[in-house]
Amino acid sequence: MEKIEFKQLEENLYHETLDNGLEVYLLPKSGFHKTYATFTTKYGSIDNKFVPLGEDNYVSVPDGIAHFLEHKLFEKEHGDVFQDFSKQGASANAFTSFTRTAYLFSSTSNVEKNLETLMDFVQAPYFTEKTVEKEKGIIGQEITMYEDNADWRAYFGLIESMFHTHPVKIDIAGTIDSISKITKDLLYTCYETFYHPSNMLLFVVGPMDTSEMMQFIKDNQAKKTFKEKEEIKRQFDEEPTSVNEKKKVLKMNVHTSKCMVGIKESNPTKQGPELLKHELTVNILLDLLFGKSSDHYQKLYDDGLIDETFAYDYTGENGFGFAMLGGDTAEPDKLAERVQKILLQFDPNSIEEQELERIKKKKIGSFLRALNSPEFIANQFTRYAFNNMDLFEVTPQLEKITLEDLKAVAKDFIKEEAFTTCQVVPK
Amino acid sequence: MKLVDERTYTLNGINVHTIPTNKFKTNTIVLKVKAPLSEEDVTVRAILPYVLQNATESHPQPSQFRAYLDELYGASLAVDLSKKGEDHIISIRLEIANEKFLKDSTPLLEKGIELLSEVLLKPVTEGNGFKSATVDKEKRALKQRIQSVYDDKMRYASQRLIEEMCAAEPYRLSANGEKEKVDAITSESLYSYYQNMLKTNDIHLYFVGDIKEEEVDEYVKKYFVLPDQDNKVTSSITQPNKEMKEPNEVIERQDIKQGKLNIGYRTNVTFKDDLYYALQVFNGIFGGFSHSKLFINVREKESLAYYAASRVESHKGLLLVMSGIDFSNYEKAVTIINQQIEAMKQGEYTEGEISQTKAVIKNQILETIDTARGLIEVLYNNEVSEADKPIEAFLEGVENVTKEEIQEVAQMIELDTTYFLTGKEA
Numbered sequence: 001m002e003k004i005e006f007k008q009l010e011e012n013l014y015h016e017t018l019d020n021g022l023e024v025y026l027l028p029k030s031g032f033h034k035t036y037a038t039f040t041t042k043y044g045s046i047d048n049k050f051v052p053l054g055e056d057n058y059v060s061v062p063d064g065i066a067h068f069l070e071h072k073l074f075e076k077e078h079g080d081v082f083q084d085f086s087k088q089g090a091s092a093n094a095f096t097s098f099t100r101t102a103y104l105f106s107s108t109s110n111v112e113k114n115l116e117t118l119m120d121f122v123q124a125p126y127f128t129e130k131t132v133e134k135e136k137g138i139i140g141q142e143i144t145m146y147e148d149n150a151d152w153r154a155y156f157g158l159i160e161s162m163f164h165t166h167p168v169k170i171d172i173a174g175t176i177d178s179i180s181k182i183t184k185d186l187l188y189t190c191y192e193t194f195y196h197p198s199n200m201l202l203f204v205v206g207p208m209d210t211s212e213m214m215q216f217i218k219d220n221q222a223k224k225t226f227k228e229k230e231e232i233k234r235q236f237d238e239e240p241t242s243v244n245e246k247k248k249v250l251k252m253n254v255h256t257s258k259c260m261v262g263i264k265e266s267n268p269t270k271q272g273p274e275l276l277k278h279e280l281t282v283n284i285l286l287d288l289l290f291g292k293s294s295d296h297y298q299k300l301y302d303d304g305l306i307d308e309t310f311a312y313d314y315t316g317e318n319g320f321g322f323a324m325l326g327g328d329t330a331e332p333d334k335l336a337e338r339v340q341k342i343l344l345q346f347d348p349n350s351i352e353e354q355e356l357e358r359i360k361k362k363k364i365g366s367f368l369r370a371l372n373s374p375e376f377i378a379n380q381f382t383r384y385a386f387n388n389m390d391l392f393e394v395t396p397q398l399e400k401i402t403l404e405d406l407k408a409v410a411k412d413f414i415k416e417e418a419f420t421t422c423q424v425v426p427k
Numbered sequence: 428m429k430l431v432d433e434r435t436y437t438l439n440g441i442n443v444h445t446i447p448t449n450k451f452k453t454n455t456i457v458l459k460v461k462a463p464l465s466e467e468d469v470t471v472r473a474i475l476p477y478v479l480q481n482a483t484e485s486h487p488q489p490s491q492f493r494a495y496l497d498e499l500y501g502a503s504l505a506v507d508l509s510k511k512g513e514d515h516i517i518s519i520r521l522e523i524a525n526e527k528f529l530k531d532s533t534p535l536l537e538k539g540i541e542l543l544s545e546v547l548l549k550p551v552t553e554g555n556g557f558k559s560a561t562v563d564k565e566k567r568a569l570k571q572r573i574q575s576v577y578d579d580k581m582r583y584a585s586q587r588l589i590e591e592m593c594a595a596e597p598y599r600l601s602a603n604g605e606k607e608k609v610d611a612i613t614s615e616s617l618y619s620y621y622q623n624m625l626k627t628n629d630i631h632l633y634f635v636g637d638i639k640e641e642e643v644d645e646y647v648k649k650y651f652v653l654p655d656q657d658n659k660v661t662s663s664i665t666q667p668n669k670e671m672k673e674p675n676e677v678i679e680r681q682d683i684k685q686g687k688l689n690i691g692y693r694t695n696v697t698f699k700d701d702l703y704y705a706l707q708v709f710n711g712i713f714g715g716f717s718h719s720k721l722f723i724n725v726r727e728k729e730s731l732a733y734y735a736a737s738r739v740e741s742h743k744g745l746l747l748v749m750s751g752i753d754f755s756n757y758e759k760a761v762t763i764i765n766q767q768i769e770a771m772k773q774g775e776y777t778e779g780e781i782s783q784t785k786a787v788i789k790n791q792i793l794e795t796i797d798t799a800r801g802l803i804e805v806l807y808n809n810e811v812s813e814a815d816k817p818i819e820a821f822l823e824g825v826e827n828v829t830k831e832e833i834q835e836v837a838q839m840i841e842l843d844t845t846y847f848l849t850g851k852e853a
Contacts, residue, residue, distance in 0.1 A: 090790060109789075138730050141752065144685040365523075
């Protein structure tokens with residue numbers, strides 16, 4: 001077991017790669033009651049074209065299948081795994097993103113038992129035609145719920161506007177039509193391919209004896225057999241650098257309009273430290289331009305174009321990346337225009353060293369605040385690891401970012417042809 | 428084992444609470460200002476913290492003020508309003524990094540306390556009021572905030588249920604106030620409300636983090652100097668239970684895809700009652716968790732919904748059910764939900780289900796106190812209801828709940844209002 005010390009943060013991380021390929025990380029947190037564990041596979045909604053384990057040819061699977069599989073893993077021959085967790089005093093959950101499916105629990109007692117339940121249920125699929133059919137009703141209601149959610153529609157509408165072919169544009173849950181095509185055999189195909197331990201990461205954070213915990217995990221894994229690990233072949237269609245459409249307007253039953261502006265990453269191939277530096281730099285740039293302490297934010301607020309829902313965010317993964325800015329607004333066209341103008345007229349030479357230092361301080365403090373949360377640590381650490389980055393490099397990397405870095409990123413990232421907007425307006 | 432080490436004392440008219448712990452990387456300071464919820468004041472009170480968080484005398488421009496927060500290593504300042512029973516509570520939270528985790532060892536706690544005191548006590552004024560440009564801007568934002576509930580159908584349906592159910596009680600009011608009352612607010616009227624608030628409201632100040640109590644005392648003494656307290660308002664008068672008539676059914680139509688079914692029951696039990704623990708266990712078996720009757724019967728067995736859950740409004744004694752369903756499944760879902768209430772009244776739950784539910788509730792409480800904010804909310808519940816339920820006693824109380832007590836609570840529960848937000852067609 002490898003021990004990685006973060007002296008300034010007073011944290012120690014323990015790591016081991018097991019024989020079956022599973023990456024295990026343990027972060028002891030004394031003083032906390034809760035233990036939080038995530039068991040995550042590098043498989044999300046974008047992985048819809050791949051070569052099934054043991055086969056030679058690519059197959060395409062229905063939209064929403066990764067999310068459907070997430071739901072179905074909880075059901076076993078003996079019943080529902082949620083029940084097992086709650087009998088052991090734990091609360092369990094799961095989520096599917098573009099690139100990951102995570103299963104998790106948190107509990108303040110019976111930690112080893114709950115951890116065993118987590119590893120065992122994820123590693124023992126049980127799908128039948130009958131239960132697959134039943135789930136279509138539940139997920140159908142989940143999809144319908146999101147159709148009425150204006151924020152979700154604006155968010156996904158913007159992504160659809162950005163991408164021509166990349167499956168990131170497909171709603172994570174799929175559609176009622178696409179999920180109707182899901183069968184138990186297809187679920188097994190996806191499961192066998194993507195749930196190999198060598199494609200997964202287990203993260204446990206909480207009060208613990210790390211040696212005992214690691215041994216417990218190793219013993220559990222040693223009892224199980226897995227096929228030989230194979231490299232997973234995923235296929236994505238060629239995605240143009242241009243945006244799919246410049247503007248989309250959705251009419252919904254709302255009182256207030258929403259407006260989101262997107263900026264599409266033109267060359268989203270960065271991984272590892274390069275991606276870490278890039279995303280931190282883009283985030284600093286967005287903060288400088290649109291943070292609450294910026295003149296632009298104050299002006300937009302004073303002019304009545306934004307309110308406290310205004311937010312911005314950058315997403316970067318292997319194969320796609322984008323920034324989005326926006327929120328509720330009385331004047332969606334005007335807000336889109338102003339935001340785009342601010343971006344285009346931005347002169348990187350105008351930034352002063354002290355502004356950069358101020359934003360860096362803010363980011364370092366926010367990162368410390370986030371480290372109070374076991375959920376943040378486990379979920380983000382996993383996302384970082386799947387992109388070959390290290391969560392605990394955030395502060396050192398932030399400290400290293402220079403004005404020159406900001407200028408380079410501004411020049412590369414802010415381009416008019418990469419802009420798109422999506423609005424939700426009252427019917 | 429003592430789970431929380433809380434010390435409470437009164438200083439300058441403020442109730443100070445310190446909870447030292449070294450498990451966080453930040454220090455959290457929360458200010459709670461309480462007054463009875465009233466039709467007359469709800470809107471002016473709702474705008475006040477948003478005006479206050481714009482700027483202070485020493486940082487009079489909002490961008491300067493925000494830049495100063497950035498300089499304090501991204502100290503986060505947030506305000507919000509909530510209801511606890513018939514009380515209307517302003518919360519102002521400041522979370523600030525503990526410098527021992529930074530390379531730079533500038534002491535941040537004192538600066539944080541000073542800044543929070545300025546937010547409360549040194550607003551930017553002009554003439555006899557707040558700066559009118561700020562008030563105007565915040566009036567616009569408040570209207571948008573009130574209106575935004577309409578656009579979130581889940582929140583909208585919950586709010587509509589309460590409005591219908593508590594039509595004759597102050598509790599019907601939304602913590603964010605009423606849109607029609609916003610225009611009448613002036614910078615002068617708001618300022619005079621503010622001055623009165625400082626003199627009469629019940630104020631609590633919580634500190635959670637790696638703090639030294641002497642240090643906190645010193646800073647509170649130095650910075651939180653309030654005007655003389657007169658006519659202190661005590662806790663609001665708890666409304667007597669509404670006389671139960673026939674259950675009410677409200678159906679509302681909108682252009683939407685999914686129906687929102689919200690059902691409200693009167694539990695006749697509140698936070699300070701002895702039966703409160705049994706109510707929590709009742710709710711857990713009925714609809715609080717994924718092993719509960721609602722989840723199993725509405726979602727898992729019938730596939731009618733993605734979510735079907737219940738929660739307790741602790742200080743008001745309400746049990747609220749919420750679910751998203753197809754328009755056509757209204758009757759079916761209502762029948763199944765009422766059958767679950769009936770099953771609860773009949774005592775149809777096993778010792779196994781009871782102990783499972785107790786374990787999950789205990790887990791939930793311990794998890795809540797693993798966050799500074801959650802811990803403060805848990806402790807503040809005691810202040811609001813003038814109850815004495817420290818966390819250890821709470822856990823014990825839940826543990827000791829018997830099957831008979833759960834059934835006793837079940838018998839007291841009365842259906843009040845069924846609200847359904849459904850589609851335009853049909």
